[in-house]
Amino acid sequence: MKKEEESLQSSTKSTMVVSSMTMISRLLGFVRVAVISAIFGAGQVADVINLTFNIPNNLRKLLAEGALSSAFIPVLSESIVKDETGNESRKIVRSIMAFQLIILIPLCILAILFAKPLINIFLAEFTEVWQVNLSVNLFRWFINYLILISISAVLMGVINSHHRFFIPSITPVLFSVFVISSILIFSPLIGPYAMVLGVLLGGVAQILFQTPSYLRLGYDYRLNFHFSDPVFKRILKQWLPVVASSSVFTITQVVAYRFSSGLEEGSTSALSNAIVFWQLPMGIFSASITTVLFPKMSRQSALDDFDGLRESIQYGVRFLLVFLIPSAVFLILFGEHTIELALQRGEFTAENTNMTAHVLITYSLGLFSVGLFNFLQRFFYSFKNYRIPFYVSLFTGCFDIILSLILKETSLRVSGLAAANTIAFSTGALLFFILMLKKLKKVEWAKIIITLGKVLLSSSIGFVVLYFFKELSYQSWSAFSFWFKLLIYTGGTLIYCLTVLFLYKVFKIEMLDFLLKRGKRK
Numbered sequence: 056m057k058k059e060e061e062s063l064q065s066s067t068k069s070t071m072v073v074s075s076m077t078m079i080s081r082l083l084g085f086v087r088v089a090v091i092s093a094i095f096g097a098g099q100v101a102d103v104i105n106l107t108f109n110i111p112n113n114l115r116k117l118l119a120e121g122a123l124s125s126a127f128i129p130v131l132s133e134s135i136v137k138d139e140t141g142n143e144s145r146k147i148v149r150s151i152m153a154f155q156l157i158i159l160i161p162l163c164i165l166a167i168l169f170a171k172p173l174i175n176i177f178l179a180e181f182t183e184v185w186q187v188n189l190s191v192n193l194f195r196w197f198i199n200y201l202i203l204i205s206i207s208a209v210l211m212g213v214i215n216s217h218h219r220f221f222i223p224s225i226t227p228v229l230f231s232v233f234v235i236s237s238i239l240i241f242s243p244l245i246g247p248y249a250m251v252l253g254v255l256l257g258g259v260a261q262i263l264f265q266t267p268s269y270l271r272l273g274y275d276y277r278l279n280f281h282f283s284d285p286v287f288k289r290i291l292k293q294w295l296p297v298v299a300s301s302s303v304f305t306i307t308q309v310v311a312y313r314f315s316s317g318l319e320e321g322s323t324s325a326l327s328n329a330i331v332f333w334q335l336p337m338g339i340f341s342a343s344i345t346t347v348l349f350p351k352m353s354r355q356s357a358l359d360d361f362d363g364l365r366e367s368i369q370y371g372v373r374f375l376l377v378f379l380i381p382s383a384v385f386l387i388l389f390g391e392h393t394i395e396l397a398l399q400r401g402e403f404t405a406e407n408t409n410m411t412a413h414v415l416i417t418y419s420l421g422l423f424s425v426g427l428f429n430f431l432q433r434f435f436y437s438f439k440n441y442r443i444p445f446y447v448s449l450f451t452g453c454f455d456i457i458l459s460l461i462l463k464e465t466s467l468r469v470s471g472l473a474a475a476n477t478i479a480f481s482t483g484a485l486l487f488f489i490l491m492l493k494k495l496k497k498v499e500w501a502k503i504i505i506t507l508g509k510v511l512l513s514s515s516i517g518f519v520v521l522y523f524f525k526e527l528s529y530q531s532w533s534a535f536s537f538w539f540k541l542l543i544y545t546g547g548t549l550i551y552c553l554t555v556l557f558l559y560k561v562f563k564i565e566m567l568d569f570l571l572k573r574g575k576r577k
Contacts, residue, residue, distance in 0.1 A: 067566050069220045070374065073343040076224035081335050083231035085397075090235050091250070094242050103186050104250050107193045110177055113305065115204045125349075125436045126294035127151060127209070130286060131216045132353035141273050143286070148213055149279035150287040155205045156278070166198045189247065196251040203258030210265040213274055216350045222268045224346075226261040233257035289439075296441040300432075303452035310456055311472045314463050321407050322469035329414035329473065332393060333422065336382035341426035344374045345433050352437035361495060364434075368491065369499045371430050373506040377566050379423040381555050384514045385548070386419040388521050392544050396537070410469065417470045421477030424484045431487035435494075443490055451483035506564065513558035521551040 088105070095101045127147075134143040166173060170191045211223040237253025245252070282288070315322040348371050355363040386393070391412035399408045428451070432444045455475050462471030492498065524547045532540065 067374075069218070069347045070343050073220050073224045073346050074339050076228055077343055078335075078339045080227040080231055081338055083228060083235065087231055087235050087238075090238050094238055095247060100189070100247060103190050104193065104247050107174070107190045108197050108250065108254065110173075110194065111197050111201045114201055115208075125297045125433065126290050126441070128212050128216055128350055129353040129356065129437050129439050130290050130293070131213065132350055133357035134286070135216060136354055136357045144213075145274055146279055146284070147286055147290070148209065148274055149277050150282065150284060151209055151290065152206065152276070153278035153280050154282065154287070154291070155209070156202070157280075159202050159205055163198050163202060167195045170194050170198075193247060193251060196248070197254060200254050200258050203255070203262060207258065207261040207265065210262065210269045213272065214265060214268050215346060216353075217272055218350060219268065219272075220347060222265055226264055229260050229264055230257035233260055293439060293441050296445045297436070300441075300445045300448040303448045307452045307455045307476075311459060311476070314459055314472055315469050318463060318469050319410075321410055324407065325410040325414050325469055326472060328394065328398060328411045329418055332386065332390065332397075332415055333418045336379060336386070336422065337426060340378040340382065341375060341429055344371050345430050348430075349433045349437060352434060356437045356439075364437075365495055365498055368434060368495065369502050372427065372503055374566060375423060375426045375430060376503075376507055376510045377559070377564055379426050380510050381514050381517060381551075383419040383422040384518050385521070385551060386422070387416050388518065388525060389544070389547060389551075390415040390419065392525075392532075392540070392547075396541055396544055413470045414473045417467075417473035417477060420474075421480050424477065424481040428480050428484040428487060431484065431491055434491055435487075438494070447483055447486050447490075450486070451479050454482060455479035509559070509562040509564055513555050513562065513564075516558060517551050517555040520554050521547060524550060 091101050091104055095104060131144060131147055134147055135141075138144065171187070174187060174190045174194055207226060211226065214220075214223050233256045234250065234253035237256060238249045241249035241252055282291075311326060312323055315326045348367050352364060352367050355361075355367060391408060394411050394415065395405075395408045398411075399405065432448070435441070435444050458475035458478055459472050462475050463469070465471055467474055528543050528547070532543075535543065
C-alpha cells in the first residue's frame with residue numbers, strides 16, 4: 056500500500072510540474088499574440104503572420120508531437136522494460152530520427168518550392184497581392200520549424216518514457232520566450248521576419264535544452280536507416296491510424312469554422328476565441344495528466360500489470376474530475392468577464408463578448424468529457440491498440456458534424472456548434488469508458504464515486520460563492536474602469552479558487568493531500 060501511495064504521489068508531483076509549465080507556456084502564448092498585435096497591429100500584417108505560422112504549427116500535431124508520441128512511446132516503454140541494456144531502445148530512437156528526416160526534409164523542400172500554390176489553397180482568404188507575397192515568404196521559413204519540432208518531440212518522448220518530465224515541460228516555455236524576445240528586439244530591423252527568427256531559434260533551443268538529459272540516458276544522434284526492423288515497422292503501422300484519428304478532429308474543426316462563416320457576422324471569431332479560453336484548462340490539466348500517465352500505462356501494459364493499470368485509470372479519471380469540473384464552473388460563471396477583460400477593445404464590442412461567452416459556456420459543459428476522451432484514448436494506445444481509438448474517433452467526428460448541421464439551424468446558432476462538440480465528445484468518452492471496462496474487467500468505482508461526490512459538493516459551494524460575488528459587482532460593472540474591473544475579477548477568481556481548495560482540504564482530496572504532505576516534509 057505504501058508503494059502504491061508513493062507511486063501516486065510521484066504521479067501527482069510530476070503532473071503538477073507539467074501543469075505549471077503548461078500554464079506558463081499558455082500564458083506566454085497569449086503574450087505572444089498580444090506582442091504581435093502591438094508591434095504589427097491587429098490588422099492584416101498580424102493576420103498574415105498568425106495564419107501562416109498556423110500551417111506548420113498544425114502539421115506538427117499530426118507529424119510530430121501528438122501522433123508520433125502516441126505510436127512511439129508504448130513501443131519504447133516496452134523495450135525499456137524488456138531490454139535492460141538499452142540497445143533495443145537506442146535502435147528504435149535512431150530509426151525514428153532517420154525516418155523523420157527522410158520524410159520531412161523532402162516535404163519541406165517541396166513546400167518551399169511550391170509555397171505559393173500551397174498558400175493559395177490553405178489561405179484563400181488572402182486576396183491582396185502583398186498579403187500573398189508576405190505569406191509565401193514567411194511560409195518558406197516557417198515550414199523548417201517542422202523539422203526542429205519533430206526532433207524535439209522525439210527527445211521529449213524518450214525523456215518522458217524514462218519518467219522524467221521537468222526538462223521536457225520547460226521546452227515550450229523556452230520556445231515562447233525566444234519568439235517574444237525576437238519580435239521585441241528585431242522587429243524594428245527586419246519587420247515580420249523577426250517572428251521567423253524567433254520560431255527557428257526557439258526550435259533549436261528546444262533541442263539543445265533537452266540534449267544533455269537525452270545523452271545522459273544513453274541515447275545519441277546517430278541514425279539508423281535499416282527500416283526493415285520488425286519493431287520499427289510496428290511503430291510505423293501504429294503511427295498511420297493515429298494520424299488518421301488526429302485528422303478526423305482537424306477536419307471537424309475546419310468544418311465547424313466553415314459552418315460558422317455562414318451564420319451571423321462575428322460567429323467565426325466567437326467560435327475561435329471561445330476555443331482559445333476553453334483550451335487553457337484543457338491544456339494545463341488534461342494534457343498534463345496524459346503526459347505523465349501515458350508512459351506509465353505503457354510500461355504497465357508491457358508488464359501485463361493490470362492492477363497497476365486499474366490504479367492509473369482511476370487516478371487519471373479522478374484527477375480530471377478534481378481539476379476540470381471546477382474549471383468548467385469558473386468558465387461558465389466568469390467566462391464573460393474573462394473575455395471582456397482580455398479582448399473587448401477597439402472593434403471587439405460588448406456584443407462580440409456576449410456571443411463568445413455563450414459559445415464558451417457551451418464548450419465548458421464538455422470540458423471534462425473531452426479530457427476523459429483524450430485520456431482514455433491514450434489508455435488504448437498504451438496497449439498498442441489503435442483500431443478502437445480510430446473507430447471511436449471517426450464515430451465522434453461524424454456525430455459532431457451531423458449534430459452541427461442540425462443545431463446551427465436552431466436558436467443556438469454558433470453555440471450549436473459548441474453544443475454538437477460537447478454532446479459528440481461526451482458520447483465518445485462514454486464509448487471509450489465502456490470499452491475500457493471490457494478490457495480491465497473492473498475499476499475501483501468507490502474511489503471515483505467518492506471523489507466525484509466531493510468535487511461536485513466543493514464546486515457547487517464554489518459556484519454559489521462566485522455567483523453572489525458576481526451579482527454584487529454586476530450592477531455597477533459597466534461603470535467601472537478597466538483596472539478596477541481587473542481588480543474585482545482577480546478578487547473573484549481568488550475567492551473561488553481558495554473556496555474550492557479549502558473544501559478539497561476539508562474533504563481530504565487525495566491529489567491536494569499528496570502535495571501538502573510533500574510540502575510539510577520539505
